[in-house]
Structures are given as C-alpha cells and as structure tokens.
Amino acid sequence: MDNETILEVREKDGLLVHQGVIRVPYTWAAGEAASQFYAGLARKVIYGIRCTHCDMVFVPPKKTCHQCFAELGEWVKVSSRGVLETFTVVHYSEPELHPVQAPFAYGIIKLDGASTGMAHIIQGVDLDRLQAGMSLEAVFKEQPEGNYLDITCFRPAGEAKGHG
Numbered sequence: 001m002d003n004e005t006i007l008e009v010r011e012k013d014g015l016l017v018h019q020g021v022i023r024v025p026y027t028w029a030a031g032e033a034a035s036q037f038y039a040g041l042a043r044k045v046i047y048g049i050r051c052t053h054c055d056m057v058f059v060p061p062k063k064t065c066h067q068c069f070a071e072l073g074e075w076v077k078v079s080s081r082g083v084l085e086t087f088t089v090v091h092y093s094e095p096e097l098h099p100v101q102a103p104f105a106y107g108i109i110k111l112d113g114a115s116t117g118m119a120h121i122i123q124g125v126d127l128d129r130l131q132a133g134m135s136l137e138a139v140f141k142e143q144p145e146g147n148y149l150d151i152t153c154f155r156p157a158g159e160a161k162g163h164g
Helices: 032-042
Strands: 004-012 015-022 046-050 074-078 081-090 104-111 118-122 135-140 151-156
Touching: 032 046
Parallel strands: 118 151
Antiparallel strands: 004 015, 046 074, 081 104, 081 135, 104 118, 135 151
C-alpha cells in the first residue's frame, strides 16, 4: 500500500466503496506529432499537419492520415479562429478531470485551415446561447508552457480579450 492512501470506506447501494488516491509515477512521451504541436502552442501558434495525398489537415496533428492512411509530415500553420461544430455543457465539477469550474462547455472547434476539429473548453458566452456554427477564437495563456492547455479556452470571435 505504499502508493495508495485510503481516504474513506463507505457503503453505497449495498456495496463497500473504497475512496482513495493512488500515486503512480510515470514518464510520458508526447510523440513526434504532439511534440511539434505543443512547441507551436508554446509560441501561441497552432499547427496542423497536411496529408500530401488527400490534402486533409489534421488539428491536433496525427502521425497517419485517417482518410487515406498515408504517413503525414507537412506542417502548416492554421488560424486560431474557427467554427463550433458541436458541444456539450458540463454541469458538475470534477477537479481531477476538468480544469475549470462547472458549468462550462466542451466543444469541437474546426479551425480555419483545418479539416478536422479539436476538442476544447468554451468560455465567455452564455451557455444557453451556444450553437453549432458560431465563430470562436483561441485564448492563449500569457505564459505558455508547451501543452494543450496553453490554449486556456475558446471564446466567441472578437471577444477573446485577456487570457482566461
């Protein structure tokens, strides 16, 4: 039990539930495509990767084209603006899962210049007014660190003042 701390044991619906924290040290390699993508985010630039066979642009980048299965390698800068394709509103807070307090929305945003959408947090808009097709833009951290949350959120285009 060196890596686990039991916080609570309780009964729920006739079962014993052990709530605990497991600490597992690990090293994670982002991989070639994600490393390039994160390096761009650290400079407040969003890169996609284009398939030279079918012209698809993947954001976030992939190693292999999901359309024609060619290996990808042509990096292209895409816009920090795009269109909301779909979304879901989250009504509960789970600090281990969500980097912001509920209620908030996650959405799939297809950036201008990209063929695919990227999932991210949407803020700065009344959640009842969210709709597919609305124009959004990325809000970057003031001090990027080279990870996915260097984009703190997407907000309605033209209203992304400040840095989340």
